[in-house]
Amino acid sequence: MRLAQKLKIIIFTVQKRKNKRISLIIQEGKLKSIYPDSKINRNRESSLKWVGVLKPTPLSQEYEVKLVYKKNKGVDVYITSPKELKRFNKNNLPHVYSTKEQKLCLYYPKYREWTVEQLYTDSIIPWTSEWLMHYEIWLITGVWSGGGKHPPKNKEKEKSKKE
Amino acid sequence: MLTVEQKKQFSEIFEELSNNLDISETQHNNAVKSYQAVGNWLSQEDSILAKYKPQILTQGSFLLGTVIQPINDIDDIDIDLVCELTGKNIEWTQNDLKRIVGERLKQNATYEEMLDEEGRRCWTLEYRKESEYLKEKYHMDILPSIINEGYSMILEKAFSHTDIRNVDNLAIRITDKESDNYKSDTNTDNWLKSNPFGYGKWFFNRAEISNLKLFSLNESIKPAPKYQQKKLPLQRAVQVLKRHRDIIFNGDEDKPISIIITTLSGKAYNQEENLIDAIKNIINTMHNHIEERYDSDLNKRIKYIPNPVNEEENFADKWIEYPQREKNFYLWLDKIKTDFSDILSQSQGLQFINESMQKSFGKDITTKTFSSYGERQRVNRENGNLKVSSLTGTIGAVGTKIKNHNFYGAEEKE
Numbered sequence: 001m002r003l004a005q006k007l008k009i010i011i012f013t014v015q016k017r018k019n020k021r022i023s024l025i026i027q028e029g030k031l032k033s034i035y036p037d038s039k040i041n042r043n044r045e046s047s048l049k050w051v052g053v054l055k056p057t058p059l060s061q062e063y064e065v066k067l068v069y070k071k072n073k074g075v076d077v078y079i080t081s082p083k084e085l086k087r088f089n090k091n092n093l094p095h096v097y098s099t100k101e102q103k104l105c106l107y108y109p110k111y112r113e114w115t116v117e118q119l120y121t122d123s124i125i126p127w128t129s130e131w132l133m134h135y136e137i138w139l140i141t142g143v144w145s146g147g148g149k150h151p152p153k154n155k156e157k158e159k160s161k162k163e
Numbered sequence: 164m165l166t167v168e169q170k171k172q173f174s175e176i177f178e179e180l181s182n183n184l185d186i187s188e189t190q191h192n193n194a195v196k197s198y199q200a201v202g203n204w205l206s207q208e209d210s211i212l213a214k215y216k217p218q219i220l221t222q223g224s225f226l227l228g229t230v231i232q233p234i235n236d237i238d239d240i241d242i243d244l245v246c247e248l249t250g251k252n253i254e255w256t257q258n259d260l261k262r263i264v265g266e267r268l269k270q271n272a273t274y275e276e277m278l279d280e281e282g283r284r285c286w287t288l289e290y291r292k293e294s295e296y297l298k299e300k301y302h303m304d305i306l307p308s309i310i311n312e313g314y315s316m317i318l319e320k321a322f323s324h325t326d327i328r329n330v331d332n333l334a335i336r337i338t339d340k341e342s343d344n345y346k347s348d349t350n351t352d353n354w355l356k357s358n359p360f361g362y363g364k365w366f367f368n369r370a371e372i373s374n375l376k377l378f379s380l381n382e383s384i385k386p387a388p389k390y391q392q393k394k395l396p397l398q399r400a401v402q403v404l405k406r407h408r409d410i411i412f413n414g415d416e417d418k419p420i421s422i423i424i425t426t427l428s429g430k431a432y433n434q435e436e437n438l439i440d441a442i443k444n445i446i447n448t449m450h451n452h453i454e455e456r457y458d459s460d461l462n463k464r465i466k467y468i469p470n471p472v473n474e475e476e477n478f479a480d481k482w483i484e485y486p487q488r489e490k491n492f493y494l495w496l497d498k499i500k501t502d503f504s505d506i507l508s509q510s511q512g513l514q515f516i517n518e519s520m521q522k523s524f525g526k527d528i529t530t531k532t533f534s535s536y537g538e539r540q541r542v543n544r545e546n547g548n549l550k551v552s553s554l555t556g557t558i559g560a561v562g563t564k565i566k567n568h569n570f571y572g573a574e575e576k577e
Binding site: 034035036037052053054055056057058059060061062086094095096097104105106107108109111113114121122123125126127128129130131133134136137139140141143144145146147148149150 | 166168169171172173509510511512513514516517529530533534536537538540541544545549551553554555556557558559563565566567568569570571572
């Protein structure tokens, strides 16, 4: 009995590993059902673009967000409206790959916090809302309150961390 | 009109504001330690007061949980204290009692140095302890008073139930330099009555809401009350109103006094659980609790704000002598109504709410408020307590749980 159970688990895990990537059709369906007002373009299983409007907190403004997935290139998130986000003392935006492009860094790649096994609606999009909330607070305080990581400035630092 | 969710968020922001207005746990504990040391000094064996078992308790905003930080870091926090003596030497007049308490304080070199000029009813100690990490600056007003044998039992009993009758039993006798019998009368029955604990009891009765029943009552009358992080909406509302008053009037002597704001708030409060509802109701209806009564000495009608535990005491008695104080009260009330509705009209970005709140409560405290609000939201997410709703992706209590993650990102080169 015990053995049978173990086997079941093993089989299940193997199956799960095989099907780990969520197909873009499913991603699209889920996006449509949760954000019915958003626009989605999908090119088979090779790319997907989602444009939606998020209001990160009940008292926040609305922001237009663009999510782009390209096979083997991962997923990128941009704030497309307002075109130029206000900034605290003209500082660069916090936790972005690029202030100019308003391209957000929502997760730590090394920890595999996001993988193709996850729905955008369960991960990337909630994280974008959260980024926007902390962005509004950053505009007030000049300090990022959302936590997170900054890549080490040089390799030595990384080395010392590993040790 | 605010949606339910927006009102809830405003309430959370104002709770955070009240947390930041409150004294910190360290400040609280240090203040308690300091006044307990005074109590110990008064009751030491070699003290003439020892046999009357001197005990120091808090009164006023410290007792009510409505203390706020001063506007400027350099200003003092006021802590109102009662020094209770169980009985006295039968020959002592008010003058004797006051003098003897003062003399005992002066016997201690530290307290002698801290002692301020004698007040009408109190002795005041000015604490000035400054270190690199901590600035302790507070005024301690110590009110010498006489209680009867068994008073502490009566007090404890009164604070363990909600019955508001018999608060008269909690009255104490105090000294008053301006009373006619100050230097002559040795019978405490003829001394001025004061009822700070009766008032406290009244306030907590008003503040109570069903789901937080009696939670802070018994603690508040202990000799060393613990710091209370959780507060009732009425306590928070009073803190917010007092802060607005401080910003509008700064050091103006004719500003609306705290006891008037606190009393009218307590009367107007209607057990609202949401802080925004509470503040709205209070500022819109508090004026209804200012009475008009005929004063036979002046032969005219005067404004009257009775002490809820002593009808004969008019908290607005100074308005007769200083009419500007009455004017200022109504000016302030109008101003807070306008300012509050201006804040609530901002619903297009937290940064705009911040700008509006700054005018009412000050820049530093408002920035701190949003900073602790942000911290709290981060901790909420880390603990799996943040969700986003469908359609708008709005963070709140409903929807998809936000999975834990780490914001990443290189610090860009300029």
